[in-house]
Amino acid sequence: CRAHRSAGGALVANVLRNGSVLLQWGLRHWGPPPPRPAAALRGFALNCSWDGTYTRFPCDSVELGAACRDYLLAEAHGSVRYRLCLQPRYAPPRPAPPAQCVEFRVEPAAMRDIVVAMTAVGGSICVMLVFICLLVAYITENLMSP
Numbered sequence: 001c002r003a004h005r006s007a008g009g010a011l012v013a014n015v016l017r018n019g020s021v022l023l024q025w026g027l028r029h030w031g032p033p034p035p036r037p038a039a040a041l042r043g044f045a046l047n048c049s050w051d052g053t054y055t056r057f058p059c060d061s062v063e064l065g066a067a068c069r070d071y072l073l074a075e076a077h078g079s080v081r082y083r084l085c086l087q088p089r090y091a092p093p094r095p096a097p098p099a100q101c102v103e104f105r106v107e108p109a110a111m112r113d114i115v116v117a118m119t120a121v122g123g124s125i126c127v128m129l130v131f132i133c134l135l136v137a138y139i140t141e142n143l144m145s146p
Helices: 109-143
Strands: 002-005 011-015 021-025 041-051 056-058 062-064 070-073 081-090 100-105
Touching: 002 100, 011 081, 011 100, 021 081, 021 100
Parallel strands: none
Antiparallel strands: 002 011, 011 021, 021 070, 041 056, 041 062, 041 081, 081 100
């Protein structure tokens, strides 16, 4: 996988080869701890957007619980630039810190599979042509009368 970190280091996007993305985060990178206990943390808001060929698409916002420290984005599109932002949500007296954002591009897995398949088919065609040429040479040398 390839790891992409946000500027503050709180959010890490692990882009896996199968096209999924595992997001992981920790609170210690968001600045000083809150004056009240961690119970003031209500959860996290995950927002994302991705750039298509002609336009930018927003993803649905996801609300995560306070105990969550990772999230799996199962099917990311290949060759698309993603921007994921995570913001902790605290109880009303405390303002929310700025969101941590990470940008990455998922490698197109389908293209890699096509290249592997084409290479395998091309190699087998070459092997068959060599066998055909050897068979023709054997027939013309040994079975045909001079």
